[in-house]
Amino acid sequence: MVGRAATIAVVGLDPVPVTVEAHVGPGLPAFSVIGSSGPAARQSADRVRTALGTVGVTLPNRKVLVSLAPADVPKAGARFDLAMAGAVLNELGVLGPELDRCALLGELALDGAVRAVPGVLPAAASLTGSGRRLIVPDRNATEAGLVDDVDVVPVADLGEVVAVLRGDRPARAVPPEEGPLPGIPGPDLADVRGQAEARRALEIAAAGGHHLLLLGPPGCGKSMLARRLPGILPPLDRVQALELAAIRSVAGLTVEAGSLDRTPPLRAPHHSMSAASLLGGGSGVARPGELSLAHRGCLFLDELFEWPRGLLEALREPLEDGVVRVARSRATVTYPARVQVVAAANPCPCGGGDRCACSDDAIWGYRARLSGPLADRLDLAPSVTPLSAAELLAAEDGASSAAVAVRVAAARAMAAARWNGRVATNAEAGAAWLRRSTRPAALAALAGAVEAGALTGRGFDRALRVARTCADLEGAELVEPHHAYEALAHRMQLRACAGAAVGAAAGSGLV
Numbered sequence: 116m117v118g119r120a121a122t123i124a125v126v127g128l129d130p131v132p133v134t135v136e137a138h139v140g141p142g143l144p145a146f147s148v149i150g151s152s153g154p155a156a157r158q159s160a161d162r163v164r165t166a167l168g169t170v171g172v173t174l175p176n177r178k179v180l181v182s183l184a185p186a187d188v189p190k191a192g193a194r195f196d197l198a199m200a201g202a203v204l205n206e207l208g209v210l211g212p213e214l215d216r217c218a219l220l221g222e223l224a225l226d227g228a229v230r231a232v233p234g235v236l237p238a239a240a241s242l243t244g245s246g247r248r249l250i251v252p253d254r255n256a257t258e259a260g261l262v263d264d265v266d267v268v269p270v271a272d273l274g275e276v277v278a279v280l281r282g283d284r285p286a287r288a289v290p291p292e293e294g295p296l297p298g299i300p301g302p303d304l305a306d307v308r309g310q311a312e313a314r315r316a317l318e319i320a321a322a323g324g325h326h327l328l329l330l331g332p333p334g335c336g337k338s339m340l341a342r343r344l345p346g347i348l349p350p351l352d353r354v355q356a357l358e359l360a361a362i363r364s365v366a367g368l369t370v371e372a373g374s375l376d377r378t379p380p381l382r383a384p385h386h387s388m389s390a391a392s393l394l395g396g397g398s399g400v401a402r403p404g405e406l407s408l409a410h411r412g413c414l415f416l417d418e419l420f421e422w423p424r425g426l427l428e429a430l431r432e433p434l435e436d437g438v439v440r441v442a443r444s445r446a447t448v449t450y451p452a453r454v455q456v457v458a459a460a461n462p463c464p465c466g467g468g469d470r471c472a473c474s475d476d477a478i479w480g481y482r483a484r485l486s487g488p489l490a491d492r493l494d495l496a497p498s499v500t501p502l503s504a505a506e507l508l509a510a511e512d513g514a515s516s517a518a519v520a521v522r523v524a525a526a527r528a529m530a531a532a533r534w535n536g537r538v539a540t541n542a543e544a545g546a547a548w549l550r551r552s553t554r555p556a557a558l559a560a561l562a563g564a565v566e567a568g569a570l571t572g573r574g575f576d577r578a579l580r581v582a583r584t585c586a587d588l589e590g591a592e593l594v595e596p597h598h599a600y601e602a603l604a605h606r607m608q609l610r611a612c613a614g615a616a617v618g619a620a621a622g623s624g625l626v
Contacts, residue, residue, distance in 0.1 A: 116138075116206060117136050117137065117138050117206065118136070118137040118138075118201075118202045118203060118204070118205030118206025118207070119134060119135065119136050119137075119202055119205060119214075120134075120135045120137075120198040120199075120201035120202040120205060120214055120217075120219055121133070121134060121135070121198065121215075121217065121218045121219070121247070122134075122135055122194070122195050122197075122198035122218055122219055122220060123218055123220065123238035123241060123242075124188055124189070124190050124194075124195075125233075125234035125237050125238055125365060126188065126189055126400055126446050127400065127401075127446065127448025127449060127450060128237050128361055128362065128365060128448075128449075128450065128451075129237070129448075130237045130238050130240065130241035131185075131188050132241070133183055133184065133185070133188065133190060133195070133198075134183075134184050135181065135182070135183055135195060135198040135199055135201070135202040136181070136182045136184065136202060137179065137180070137181045137182075137199070137202035137203045137205065137206045138179075138182075138206065139174075139175060139177055139178070139179050139206055139207065140177060140178055140180070141177060141178065142177065142178030143178060144176050144177060145178050145179065146160040146161075146163070146164050146174070146179045146181070147160065147178070147179070147180050147181070148160050148181045148182075148183070148199070149180070149181070149182050149183070149186075150182050150183035150184055150185075150186045150190065151183050151190045151191070151195065152189060152190060152191050152399065152445065153191035153192060153399060155191065155192050155193045156190060156191055156192060156193070156195065158193075159193060159195065159196050159199060159223075160181070162193070162196055162222075162223045162224070162225065163181075163196055163199045163200050163203065163223060165225045166196070166200060166223040166224065166225065166226075166227045166273050167200060167203065167204070167273070169226060169227030169272070169273060169274065170227065170273050170274050170277050172203075172204065172207065174203075179203065181199050181202065181203065189399055189400045189445040189446050191399050191400065191445075192222075192232065192233070193222035193223075193230075193232065194220055194221070194232040194233070194234070196221060196222050196223040197219040197220060197221035197222070197229060197250065197273070197276065198218075198219040198220070200223060200273060200276075201214055201217075201219050204277065209277065209281075210277065210280050210281065211280075211281075213280045213281070213282070214280055216246070216247055216248055217247060217248045217249070217250055217268075218238075218242060218247055218248070218249050218250070219250045219276070220232055220235060220238060220249070220250070220251050220252075220255070221250070221251060221252045221255075221270070222252075223273060226272075227272045227273040227274060228271065228273075229252040229253075229270050229271065229272055229273065229276070230252055230254075231252045231254035231255045231369050232255065233364060233365055233366065233367040233369075234364055234365045235251055235255040235258050235259050235364055235369075236258050236259065236261065236262065236357070236360055236364035236370075237364065237365065238259075239251075239258075239259040239261075239262040239265050239267065240262050240265075240357075240361070242262075242265050243262060243263065243264050243265055244264050247266075248266045248267075248268050248286075249266065249267050249268065250268045250270055250276060250279075251267060251268070251269060251270070252269070252270065252271075253269045253270065253271055254369055255269075255369060256269035256289045256290075257289065257290065257370050258364060258369055258370035259289070260289035260290075261357065261360060261370065261375055262357075267289045268286045268287070269287055269289055270287075301343075301345070301346045301516075302339075302342050302343045302346060302516075303343070303346065303515055303516045303517075304317075304343050304346070304347065304513060304514060304516045304519055305513060305514070305515040305516070306339070306343075307336055307339060307340060307343065307513055308336075308502060308506050308507060308509060308513070309336075309502050309503075309506040309509075310335075310336055310340065310499060310500075310502075311513075312497040312498055312499075313329060313336070313340050313497040313498075313499050314340070314513060314514075314519075315497070316495040316496075316497035316605070317340055317343070317344055317347070317519075318347065318519055318522065318523060318588065319495060319581065319584050319585060319588065320344065320455060320457070320494070320495055321344060321347045321348050321519070321520075321523045322522070322523045322526035322527060322530075322541075322584050322587060322588055323494075323526075323530070323540055323541040323580060323581065323583070323584030323587070324455055324539070324540030324541065324542035324543065325455070325494035325495055325541075325542050325577075325580070325581055325584065326434070326455060326456040326457075326458075326492065326493045326494050326495070326542075327341075327344075327455070327456070327457045327458070327493070327494065327495045327496075327497075328419070328458045328459075328460065328490075328493050328495070328496045328608075328609065328612060329341060329457070329458065329459045329460070329496075329497065329499050330459075330460050330461075330462055330496060330498065330499060330608075330612055331461075331462065331467070331498065331499030331500060331501075332461060332462065332466050332467040332501055333461060333466045333467075334501070335499050335500060335501045335502065336499060336502070337417075337459035337460075337499050338415075338417055338459055340499070341413075341415050341417070341457040341459055342381065342383075342415070343516060344381070344413050344455070344457055345378065345379045345380070345381045345412060345413055346516040346520070347516050347519045347520045347523050348379040348412070348413075348520075348523070349379075349520070349523065349524050349527055350377040350378065350379070351377040351378070351379060351411055352377075353375065355377075355411045356375045356376060356377045357375065358410065358411070358451060359376070359380065359410055359411055359412075360375065360376065362403050362407050362408060362410055362450060362451065363408065365402060365403055366402055366403045366407075366408060367402075368408075379411060379412035379413065380408065380409050380410070380411070380412035380413070381409070381412055381413045381415060382405045382408050382409040382412070382413070382414055382415065383415040383417060384405040384414075384416075386416075386417070386418050386421045386422040386423075388405070388426075390425075390426055390429055391404065392405060393405050393426060393429070393430075394406055394429055394433070394439050394441060395407060395439055395441045395448075395450055396441060396443070397443070398444070399443060399444060399445045399446075400443060400445055400446045400448060401441035401442075401443045401446075401448050403450050404439070404450075406430070406433055406439055406450075406452045406454060407439060407450040407451060407452050409452075409454045410451045410452060410453055410454060411453060411454075412454065412455070413454065413455050413456075413457050414454045414455070414456050414457070415457050415458075415459075416456060416457070416458040416459070417458075417459050418459070418460065418461070419458040419459065419460035419484075419485060420460045420461070420482060420484050420485065421484075422484060423484075424483075424484045424486065427484060427485065427486070427489055428486060428488075428489065430456070430489065431488060431489055431492060433452045434452075434454075434456065434492050435492065436452075437451065437452060437453040437543075438450065438451055438452055438453075439452040453543075455542075456493070460485075460612070462478070462482075463477065463478045463481055464477055464478075464481045482612060485612060490609045490612060491571055491573050491574055491577075491609075492573070492577070493609055494542070494577050494578075494580070494581050494605065495581065495605045496605050496608035496609045496612055497605070497608070498608065522588060525590075526587035526588045527540070527587075529587045529590065530544075530583075530584075530587050533552065534548070541580045541581075541583045541584045541587070542580055544580060544583070546575075546576040546579060549576075549579045549580060549583050549594075550579070552586075552592065552593055552594060553579065553582070553583070553593065553594040554593050554594060554595055554596065556596045557582060557594045557595055557596045557598060557599040558579075558599075560596050560599040560600060560603065561575050561578055561579060561582075561599050561602075561603065562575075564578075564603055564606070569603075569606070569610070570603075570606060574606055578599070578602040578603055578605075579594070579599075579602070581601075581602035581605065582594045582598040582599045582601070582602040583598075585598040585601050585602065586598045
């Protein structure tokens with residue numbers, strides 16, 4: 116006879132069913148595990164053997180062989196411990212047919228406790244409508260319970276698993292999803308004094324999903340503005356929130372609260388981080404990086420010109436495709452990466468300002484870390500200037516985040532009605548669709564910039580998307596020339612930020 120138990124591996128975000136088989140037969144006494152990889156999996160035999168002793172099961176003085184199939188699927192980590200114990204108990208006759216209706220996930224402690232593991236949410240989603248019960252550690256139960264139509268059974272230790280499957284104890288229920296807990300209000304745009312141009316660009320970025328670069332001397336409010344972008348973005352819908360929760364689950368960030376987090380994320384990695392930390396990596400099967408953890412939210416790149424150029428160049432394809440693909444020895448995985456990049460930078464190595472003594476060569480060498488192709492993928496580049504004493508002492512605050520969020524939501528609703536669900540934001544819209552809602556004069560203005568060498572073909576499309584968002588904020592059905600000129604002004608700023616020559620554009624009268 117062979118005892119069996121079901122579990123689920125997760126490769127990237129893709130769940131893969133795994134069958135654990137256990138056989139106790141003649142041979143030298145040993146506990147061997149085959150079909151797994153990595154040190155944690157290889158050490159599972161000792162954990163499982165010791166944990167079985169806590170429920171009064173002593174393994175016979177025979178050979179115990181545990182196999183995880185299919186063998187060619189990467190199976191690293193301790194997530195299969197509970198299923199291994201279940202298969203051994205099934206082989207010994209302790210557990211019966213009820214085990215066939217279950218999938219088990221969890222790491223076993225030496226005292227029999229069941230510990231949380233990453234990747235439970237995508238695993239739970241794979242069981243939707245299957246009729247199978249999912250047995251998970253208590254700490255993973257809330258996360259698994261976010262998936263509809265899955266019977267989740269939380270357990271604290273191996274003894275509870277045995278008692279539930281033998282019918283000696285009823286299964287505990289997962290607490291129902293609660294509303295969002297009251298918390299401390301986030302940063303408010305009302306705190307920002309002056310900076311009308313940057314505030315306008317922030318609103319356009321939020322309404323259309325566009326990338327933003329804030330350039331200005333230290334202390335003028337660049338980081339302050341960037342950190343307020345999530346507060347004016349619409350909350351995530353359930354599908355988007357579940358997608359983000361799945362990424363967090365695979366990254367090992369378990370859901371602690373009793374509700375699905377619908378707040379757009381803000382990730383602010385340091386410029387000294389590695390490519391694996393930013394894009395995703397690790398041995399065997401790559402885990403999500405900061406880029407994917409910012410999915411459907413904001414990736415804040417502070418001190419942009421301090422970042423290694425190679426690391427910035429690695430962002431080009433993900434920003435274009437909305438996904439990041441990472442190849443490692445055991446698997447190539449694809450993670451979603453539909454983010455808004457918000458970058459902040461000083462204009463020169465010394466920080467700029469009235470006392471700047473940097474040479475032109477030093478300034479352009481500093482800015483050259485932002486290459487032309489990457490700058491071409493950005494959309495907005497407002498000037499952020501030092502505040503005057505009068506602006507700092509002004510009693511009047513600017514519009515609050517709540518007021519701006521209302522305008523952003525209205526613009527997004529207008530775009531959603533126009534695109535009829537085909538794309539989420541104007542930043543993802545196809546150029547052919549955009550041209551149908553643009554005045555010929557506005558198209559001619561953008562075409563003139565291309566003719567003058569001030570715009571590339573990609574820049575033309577991106578400027579058209581920004582112009583469409585400007586029109587949506589005004590409630591205009593068609594993109595007018597003044598919307599196109601506002602978008603063009605930002606493209607010219609981006610050229611200057613990347614160190615490109617702007618003489619042709621200046622001579623054309625576009626700047």
